Every structure is written in C-alpha cells, then in structure tokens.
Amino acid sequence: MAEGSKRVLIVDDAGLVRRFHRDALGQGGFDVAEALNGVEAMEKVLAEPFDLLVVDVNMPQMDGISFLKALRRQEGPTGAVPVLIVSTEAGPQDVEAARAVGANFYLVKPVRPEVLVEHAALMCGGVR
Amino acid sequence: MNEFIEQFLIEGRELVAQGSDDLLALEEQPGDKQRIDSAFRAFHTLKGAAGIVDFTAMAETLHAGEDVLSAVRAGTVTMSPAVTNLCLACLDQVSAWLDEMQKTGEVPADAQTKANEVVQRFSLVTDTSTHAEAEDDAASRAPDVLALTPPARQLLDAQVRLLNDNGADGRTARWLSAAHVAANVLRHLGHVAEAGNLERLAETALSAGNARAVADAIARTMESVSAAAPQGTAGAAPLADQTLRVDVKRIDVLVKLAGELTVAKNALGHLARLAQDETNPARLSVALKAQHLHLERLVSELQRSVVDLRVLPLQTAFQRFPRLVREMTGTLGKPARLMIEGASTEADKSVVAALFEPLLHVIRNSLDHGLEAANERASLGKPAIATVHLRAARQGEHIVIEIEDDGRGLDLARIRAVAVERGVAPSAVIEAMSEEEASALIFAPGFSTAAKVSDLSGRGVGMDVVRTSIERFGGQVTVSSRPGQGTTVRFTLPFTVMMTRVMTVEAAGQIFGLPMEAIVETVRLPREAIKPIGTASAFVLRNRTVPLIDLGQALGGKGQTSGPEATIVVVKAGGHIGGLEVDRLGDRLDVMLTAPDGLLAGIPGIDGTTLMGDGRVLIVLDLQAFLQ
Numbered sequence: 001m002a003e004g005s006k007r008v009l010i011v012d013d014a015g016l017v018r019r020f021h022r023d024a025l026g027q028g029g030f031d032v033a034e035a036l037n038g039v040e041a042m043e044k045v046l047a048e049p050f051d052l053l054v055v056d057v058n059m060p061q062m063d064g065i066s067f068l069k070a071l072r073r074q075e076g077p078t079g080a081v082p083v084l085i086v087s088t089e090a091g092p093q094d095v096e097a098a099r100a101v102g103a104n105f106y107l108v109k110p111v112r113p114e115v116l117v118e119h120a121a122l123m124c125g126g127v128r
Numbered sequence: 129m130n131e132f133i134e135q136f137l138i139e140g141r142e143l144v145a146q147g148s149d150d151l152l153a154l155e156e157q158p159g160d161k162q163r164i165d166s167a168f169r170a171f172h173t174l175k176g177a178a179g180i181v182d183f184t185a186m187a188e189t190l191h192a193g194e195d196v197l198s199a200v201r202a203g204t205v206t207m208s209p210a211v212t213n214l215c216l217a218c219l220d221q222v223s224a225w226l227d228e229m230q231k232t233g234e235v236p237a238d239a240q241t242k243a244n245e246v247v248q249r250f251s252l253v254t255d256t257s258t259h260a261e262a263e264d265d266a267a268s269r270a271p272d273v274l275a276l277t278p279p280a281r282q283l284l285d286a287q288v289r290l291l292n293d294n295g296a297d298g299r300t301a302r303w304l305s306a307a308h309v310a311a312n313v314l315r316h317l318g319h320v321a322e323a324g325n326l327e328r329l330a331e332t333a334l335s336a337g338n339a340r341a342v343a344d345a346i347a348r349t350m351e352s353v354s355a356a357a358p359q360g361t362a363g364a365a366p367l368a369d370q371t372l373r374v375d376v377k378r379i380d381v382l383v384k385l386a387g388e389l390t391v392a393k394n395a396l397g398h399l400a401r402l403a404q405d406e407t408n409p410a411r412l413s414v415a416l417k418a419q420h421l422h423l424e425r426l427v428s429e430l431q432r433s434v435v436d437l438r439v440l441p442l443q444t445a446f447q448r449f450p451r452l453v454r455e456m457t458g459t460l461g462k463p464a465r466l467m468i469e470g471a472s473t474e475a476d477k478s479v480v481a482a483l484f485e486p487l488l489h490v491i492r493n494s495l496d497h498g499l500e501a502a503n504e505r506a507s508l509g510k511p512a513i514a515t516v517h518l519r520a521a522r523q524g525e526h527i528v529i530e531i532e533d534d535g536r537g538l539d540l541a542r543i544r545a546v547a548v549e550r551g552v553a554p555s556a557v558i559e560a561m562s563e564e565e566a567s568a569l570i571f572a573p574g575f576s577t578a579a580k581v582s583d584l585s586g587r588g589v590g591m592d593v594v595r596t597s598i599e600r601f602g603g604q605v606t607v608s609s610r611p612g613q614g615t616t617v618r619f620t621l622p623f624t625v626m627m628t629r630v631m632t633v634e635a636a637g638q639i640f641g642l643p644m645e646a647i648v649e650t651v652r653l654p655r656e657a658i659k660p661i662g663t664a665s666a667f668v669l670r671n672r673t674v675p676l677i678d679l680g681q682a683l684g685g686k687g688q689t690s691g692p693e694a695t696i697v698v699v700k701a702g703g704h705i706g707g708l709e710v711d712r713l714g715d716r717l718d719v720m721l722t723a724p725d726g727l728l729a730g731i732p733g734i735d736g737t738t739l740m741g742d743g744r745v746l747i748v749l750d751l752q753a754f755l756q
Binding site for chain 1: 277279280282283286287289290293295297298300301302304305306308309311312313315316317323459460461462501502503504
C-alpha cells in the first residue's frame with residue numbers, strides 16, 4: 001500500500017466482512033489493518049495511531065459498544081479517534097446506542113464499497 | 129437580446145476572468161501591489177457595467193468585493209485565504225448571473241436575495257478582521273466553491289449531535305472525535321481554511337467544556353458553505369462563445385477585400401460588354417484569364433481572412449485551469465502549481481472550444497495519479513510543491529499543447545500487465561512493444577474502462593476518450609515519460625479546421641453521412657408512388673421524374689422495400705438529381721472529413737470519413753459518384 005495513506009483499522013469477527021471491507025478500503029487507497037474483536041482492537045489502538053476505526057457491533061469477547069465505551073475513556077488522541085460503526089442492526093435504538101457511546105457515524109451492512117470509501121475519506125479528511 | 133446586454137455579457141466574462149486570475153496570483157504573492165490594483169479595477173469596472181444595464185444586485189455584490197479589496201490596498205485588511213475565497217465566491221455569483229442572462233436576456237429574479245447573502249458574508253470580514261479572534265470566526269464562515277455532498281451533510285449533522293450530547297462518560301474524547309471528523313469532512317471537500325479554524329476553535333472551546341460553540345460553528349459553516357456554492361460554476365463549460373470578439377485589424381482586412389471584390393465585379397461587367405463587341409476571341413480570352421487570376425487571388429485571400437476571424441487565443445480554454453487546479457489540489461491534498469505558457473497562441477474557435485474537456489482530463493490525471501504524495505516527494509528529494517506545465521505553441525500549420533508534470537512517470541511494467549489483463553492485445557505483442565509503443569497503450573480503447581482502479585500506472589483513467597476527442601479535430605495525442613521525473617502528454621492539432629456539414633442516414637443497418645450542400649429536400653412517399661422503370665425505379669416530384677436509388681441495396685446490403693412509405697433524400701450533385709431511399713434520417717453534424725485511407729482508400733463513392741462522438745467511424749458518401 002502506498003506510503004502516507006491514512007490508516008484504517010477494521011474490527012469485525014467475520015472473515016468475509018473483514019476481507020470485503022479491506023479490499024474496498026485498500027482499493028480506495030487506504031492502509032488497512034484488522035482486528036477480530038474489541039479486545040484485539042484495543043490492543044492495536046493503544047500500540048499505534050489510526051485515522052479511523054471501522055467497527056462491527058456484534059462480536060465475541062468484547063462487542064463494538066463496550067469497545068467504544070472503553071475507547072472514549074482513553075486520554076488524548078487515542079480516545080478521540082474517529083469511529084464508523086458498520087452493523088447489520090438497522091433499528092433506531094441500535095443507532096442511538098452507538099451514538100451515545102461516541103460513534104461518529106453509523107452505516108448498515110451490507111455497505112457498498114464506494115459508499116464505505118467515500119465515508120472513510122470524508123472522515124479522514126482524504127485518503128492521504 | 130439588446131446590444132447593450134450582449135456587450136455587457138462579453139465584457140463581464142472577461143472581467144470575471146481577469147479578477148479570478150488576479151486573486152489566484154495574489155494567493156501566491158499576497159503583497160503584489162499591481163495584482164491588487166488590477167483585481168480592484170476588475171471589480172470596479174464590472175460594478176460600473178452592472179450599473180449601466182440596471183443590474184443593481186450585481187453592482188451591490190461587486191461593491192462589497194471592491195470594498196474589501198480597497199481595504200487590502202490601504203493595508204487595513206490582509207489578503208487571507210478567507211478574503212480570497214470571498215472574492216472568488218463573489219465572482220462565481222457574477223458568473224452564474226451572466227450565464228442566466230445569456231439564456232434569458234434579463235436580470236434573474238432572485239438576484240437580490242443572492243446579492244444580500246454575498247454582501248452579508250463580506251461584512252463579516254470587513255467588520256472584524258482587525259481582531260484576530262473575530263477573524264477566526266469570520267473565516268470559519270467563509271465560503272468556498274464546493275457544495276456539501278449528502279453523505280458529508282449527514283456526517284456533519286451526526287457530529288453536531290455528538291457535540292450536543294452532554295453525557296459525562298468519555299465526554300471529552302467524544303467531543304474531540306466529533307470536532308476532528310467534522311474538520312476532516314470539510315477538509316476533504318476543499319474547505320481547508322474552515323477545517324483549520326474549526327480545529328483551533330475546538331482546541332480552546334472543548335477544554336473549557338463548551339461543545340455548544342463548536343456545534344454552532346459547524347452548523348454555521350455548513351450554511352455558508354452551501355450558500356456560497358453556485359451549482360457547478362467552477363467546472364461547467366461556459367455558455368458564452370456564441371459571440372466572438374474580433375480584432376479590428378482583421379475587420380479592416382475584410383473591408384479592404386470587399387472593396388477590391390467590388391472593383392473586380394465592375395471589371396467583369398466591362399468584360400461582358402467587351403464580349404459583345406469584341407470580334408477577336410484571343411483578346412477576349414486574355415482579358416478573361418487576367419480577370420480570373422485576379423478574382424482567384426481575392427477569393428483565396430478572403431478565405432484566409434475569414435478563417436482568421438474564427439481564430440481565438442487559447443487563453444479562453446486555459447483561463448479556468450488555475451482555479452480548477454487550486455480546487456483539485458486542495459481535495460487531493462497534493463500541493464501543486466500550474467504554470468501556463470503560450471496562452472496567447474491562437475487556434476480555430478472550434479478547436480479552442482473543444483480543448484477544455486480533454487485538457488481537464490489530462491491535468492486531473494496528472495494531479496491524481498501522476499504526482500506522488502507529499503511525503504513520498506519529500507523522501508525522493510523532490511520539491512514539496514509539484515509543478516504542472518501547460519504549454520502551447522504554434523508550429524507551422526499545427527498547434528502543439530503540452531501538459532507536463534514532475535511526478536513519478538509512467539510505470540511501463542504495470543501498463544503492459546494491465547493491457548494484457550484487459551485483453552488490449554495478445555501478451556506476446558505487448559511484451560515485444562518498444563517503450564514508446566507501450567506508453568501509448570494508455571490511449572487504447574478498453575485500457576481504462578474498468579473505471580476507477582486508482583493508482584494503476586500513474587495514469588489511465590479515460591485516456592482513450594481524450595484521444596478520441598483530439599482525433600475528431602484531426603489532431604494527435606502522444607505521451608512520453610521519464611521514470612521518477614515526470615510525464616508529458618502532447619496534443620498536436622491542426623491550426624485551421626475545415627468543417628463539413630453532413631446529415632446522417634441509416635441504410636442496411638449502417639449509418640452514413642451525406643454532405644448537406646448536396647441535399648435538396650427529404651420526402652416520404654407511399655410505396656405505390658414509386659414506379660419501376662426497366663430494372664431501376666423512379667418517382668415523380670413536382671412534375672419531374674427523379675430516379676430512385678435504394679441506398680442499402682446500392683451499398684451491397686439488403687434493400688428496404690418493406691413498409692408502406694419510403695423515406696427519400698433528394699440530392700443534387702454534379703448536375704444530376706436523384707433520390708436515395710434510406711431506412712431512417714439522422715442528425716445534422718459539423719464534422720471534419722479525412723480522406724479515406726487503409727481499406728477504404730480506392731473504393732469509389734466515398735468522400736471521406738470522420739470520427740463520431742462515440743468513437744465510431746462515419747463514412748460520408750460522394751454523391752456525385754452515386755448519381756452518375
């Protein structure tokens with residue numbers, strides 16, 4: 001992947017979804033990393049900076065909502081990293097729950113690749 | 129439209145262009161006194177012109193811009209990006225009004241409302257710019273030209289909601305992330321100044337627990353940004369160019385020629401009398417020949433002068449690029465400078481008008497794919513600000529236009545691989561190609577059809593479209609590149625373009641062109657009105673028997689004897705009249721004919737070929753050959 005691209009962390013337990021999102025964002029010019037659940041995501045976020053997290057809600061070990069709650073308790077830039085929730089749940093209560101813990105935006109699966117890339121680029125202020 | 133308004137539209141557009149030029153130059157060199165004066169004059173003159181045609185709203189709008197520029201001249205306001213954006217937005221509004229006036233001939237009805245909006249935004253800068261804090265605020269409302277896309281709007285709305293949520297758990301991080309995302313959205317759409325202002329505001333306001341201030345600033349910025357974006361002014365093709373400004377000297381030449389033609393005509397009258405009286409045919413012939421030569425010279429001179437009238441400086445096509453490049457580099461986050469040379473080079477009006485799109489395509493490709501990202505440039509030791517040259521020069525009977533960037537150059541290995549993958553040619557052929565031939569693969573149809581696979585080869589988005597549009601004018605496109613040093617795309621175009629007007633018709637499932645000058649009329653006749661004469665057929669048109677040729681059959685296809693009515697084009701060529709039966713009538717087009725070559729060369733009945741808009745070849749028939 002091209003150097004200087006914005007770094008995106010995909011957090012999803014489903015391999016197919018991770019791959020789909022990775023391909024879309026990778027083709028869109030982003031530098032992509034992956035995590036299988038909230039615990040793994042937290043480890044990665046604490047270890048290195050990301051420009052955007054694309055996070056699923058229903059995951060084993062630590063779900064998206066708990067992860068986000070824990071994330072926003074972090075001090076400094078780590079806690080304030082932009083988060084895009086991508087979930088199969090489309091109910092208003094689901095969207096509201098994510099917003100309440102500090103999700104910056106919510107998209108419902110399946111997300112078309114160009115839609116994902118457009119939102120990621122907007123939220124990162126560009127691809128580079 | 130009355131003459132006043134016509135003149136106003138022409139001059140108005142020139143002044144808008146002048147003003148934009150000056151403002152962009154000032155962005156590079158904010159202290160350039162001459163440019164400030166020139167920008168001021170452009171606004172001032174435009175304002176005066178608007179007053180003359182009773183366009184009060186436009187005059188008020190320009191007055192606001194003039195005020196700011198006058199303060200800049202006096203040194204009380206600095207030429208900040210916010211001021212530049214405001215002035216450019218003002219000119220955009222004027223330009224949109226001029227387009228509307230061109231269509232309707234009248235002052236647009238909602239002009240006053242729009243004028244008030246622009247004027248109000250100006251008042252923010254002029255009132256508060258002396259206080260640093262207030263300037264931040266004003267600049268955060270400063271408009272730019274890109275409208276908010278629906279996802280951008282939704283994202284910004286979501287951030288405003290996050291900021292308005294006072295829940296204690298993880299509050300600071302939540303707010304910071306919201307401010308950060310909002311700034312990023314603005315930055316991605318090119319509103320760089322607004323994004324910076326928002327971030328600065330968030331830094332102080334959020335640590336003081338004042339998320340509401342940030343939420344309000346986002347809402348305000350959304351308002352001003354959408355209000356300031358007159359739809360598509362920056363990129364849309366101008367409506368102008370139905371009128372032509374002509375150098376007075378060129379008109380003088382025509383007047384002189386008209387005078388000489390009158391003298392020549394009188395001389396012909398004299399010859400006619402001589403022919404009546406003169407008994408010596410040899411003497412008459414000498415006099416006639418001399419007169420013929422004289423007329424020939426005058427007519428060819430007239431032809432040249434008329435072509436000259438159609439000549440425009442390329443400036444008309446080039447002038448929008450500095451602005452567009454500024455916007456594109458902002459969006460892409462790749463600082464680049466456009467250097468224009470030879471904008472005064474002249475070319476045929478139709479060429480100049482058709483150049484904008486292909487140039488835009490190539491320049492956009494250069495910025496998007498040709499140039500490396502800023503940090504990559506830094507690691508390569510290249511200047512941080514990339515340079516794209518746009519050059520034009522006349523070379524004999526040709527115009528040469530070059531777009532040169534100092535980016536990474538073409539990745540020939542990738543281009544070969546992609547060409548093989550897309551099946552442009554067999555892989556053995558592609559592998560055997562020279563570097564030059566491999567570079568040219570980017571123009572191959574089908575090379576870049578898979579839409580936006582970005583970062584492919586440093587190039588390749590729709591270059592076949594560029595090639596087609598340049599070839600339509602009998603031009604050529606070539607590309608050359610040096611790895612790591614840059615890419616140059618070169619258009620070579622004919623200086624004069626002789627257009628032929630044709631009508632397209634469909635016969636035997638194919639489309640053909642018929643020269644308009646040969647077409648007398650088109651008629652529909654009931655089948656029984658067509659009478660067989662021997663092996664051929666004919667019909668009667670106003671007491672005259674006209675032979676009928678079934679075009680499809682004549683061209684070796686299937687005839688069209690079905691259907692109750694026949695569609696017939698009556699043509700006249702070489703002193704013969706005839707009817708051509710066709711399946712369908714098509715459009716009228718102005719095309720540039722090229723002599724038939726390759727397989728078509730030597731086939732009688734073909735006048736020439738031309739490329740149509742969709743890239744298909746249109747065969748234009750030589751009707752004289754058909755009728756004999």
